Amino acid sequence: MSQGLNLSFHGAAGTVTGSKHLLELDQHKILLDAGMFQGRKELRLRNWQRPGFDPAAIDQVLLSHTHIDHIGYLPRLVKEGLTAPVYLTPAAFELAELMLLDAAKIQEEDARYAARKGFSKHKEPKPLFDTDDARKALDLRHAVDYGEWLDLLPDGRARARFLNSGHLLGAAFIELRIHEGGREIRIVFSGDIGRFEVPLHLDPEPLPECDVLIVESTYGNRDHNREPILEQIREPFLRTLERGGTVLIPAFAVGRSQQVTLMLRRLMRQGALPEVPIHLDSPMAINATQIYGRFLNTDNVDPDVFEDGRLRLFPDKVHFHRTVDESKELNNLSGPRVLISSSGMLTGGRILHHLKRLAPDPRNLLLLAGYQAMGTRGRALVDGARKVKVHGQYTSINCEVASFRGLSGHADRGELLRWIESAPRPPKLAFLVHGEPDAASAFATLLHDKLGLPTVIPELEESFDLLERLRALAG
Secondary structure (H helix, E strand, O other): OOOOEEEEEOOOOOOOOOOOEEEEEOOEEEEEOOOOOOOOHHHHHHHHOOOOOOHHHOOEEEOOOOOHHHHOOHHHHHHOOOOOOEEEOHHHHHHHHHHHHHHHHHHHHHHHHHHHHOOOOOOOOOOOOOHHHHHHHHOOEEEOOOOOOEEOOOOOOEEEEEEEOOOOOOOEEEEEEEEEOOEEEEEEEOOOOOOOOOOOEOOOOOOOOOOEEEEEOOOOOOOOOOOOHHHHHHHHHHHHHHOOOEEEEEOOOOOHHHHHHHHHHHHHHOOOOOOOOEEEEOHHHHHHHHHHHHOOOOOOEOHHHEEOOEEOOOOOOEEEOOOHHHHHHHHHOOOOEEEEEOOOOOOOOOHHHHHHHHOOOOOOEEEEEOOOOOOOHHHHHHOOOOEEEEOOEEEEOOOEEEEEOOOOOOOOHHHHHHHHHOOOOOOOEEEEEOOOHHHHHHHHHHHHHHHOOOEEOOOOOOEEEHHHHHHHHHO
């Protein structure tokens, strides 16, 4: 007997991270994304709580892309009983292995480091999940090409497809078509929508006509800076190199590291910036670039990154640091040089060791790239903090701090509106997720004023009867 069509929000509601949205058709349960909460402590602690649904009851998981706030909770769900197939695009299929194994390694290393240094409140700190959990999660993957329809129910009442969102290699927004209540309900989940006319990644595909849109609102209250990158960074970059300092760039290993190195390569080859050693201290970023190289086609990357038929992202004299010992070698190297490491919001990984070493020295420059979520060290530094806590101790920020403005992989409010307006007709209803309250509220006002679009800003664990909502809107 039909029990309707329900949508509930178990992450990225009232905040940016932790993407988990559950669609229930009768007894069938489809999970859209399986992201980890990041940022504020109260959010991170939610990762340790049992989710507001039974992982063992999930029938399918559809993943928009492989950033940790969209995929990083998958091993924990497996630990809690998830056995459902996990669908994602072919490029995301490959990147998922890098992301989840690295996330597990960081969880294990952080637990060991906390135990060794004694700064954890727990006698025996445990990881949220381990490598075995990550490998079990990876065994659930199934690759689906862009545009290919995937049947979610044997009777054909529910199907889905992935369309390129332009946010990251393999990133997609997800279109679902569901037959319920005597009609076809069309639902689109945006995942993260990328930028228009930027290097490396393609423009987002147009939004198909839909009844319900679940859309991110990360930058729903502001537009990106359009000032050329060279004009933004040239002066602090040159100042740092002239005083013999190191430019430290925290960058996400997948997507952002490739964009930053592509940009530096172009500026150095043009003579706009001096040639100095560039060190990429991230085995995952190095491996991710190899994956980019396996998807050299116009379905995945911007043709402008090709030179003589090859994908060229790195400057000519970049130095790669894969192992821990190779990373430690950087401790003995003075400037001028550039050091790129992850994570992009300074939440974990090797970048924290470099931050402790380099931030107290006023000769150095910390160059932040991209969105910095509330509660992260990166956000604290953007907001002017002169001390941040790293590994249980405070580190003084005496170095210069600057940002690449406009380098975010997220569409800003104008680009989000442009994407929504690319549909043949506006959606009937939009749920605004993946945004801080101010951003989501401002974007809701914009959508109402520009498109007359009814919007809902859901709270964590809130559930909605979609058929009832659509009937009410139809009058």
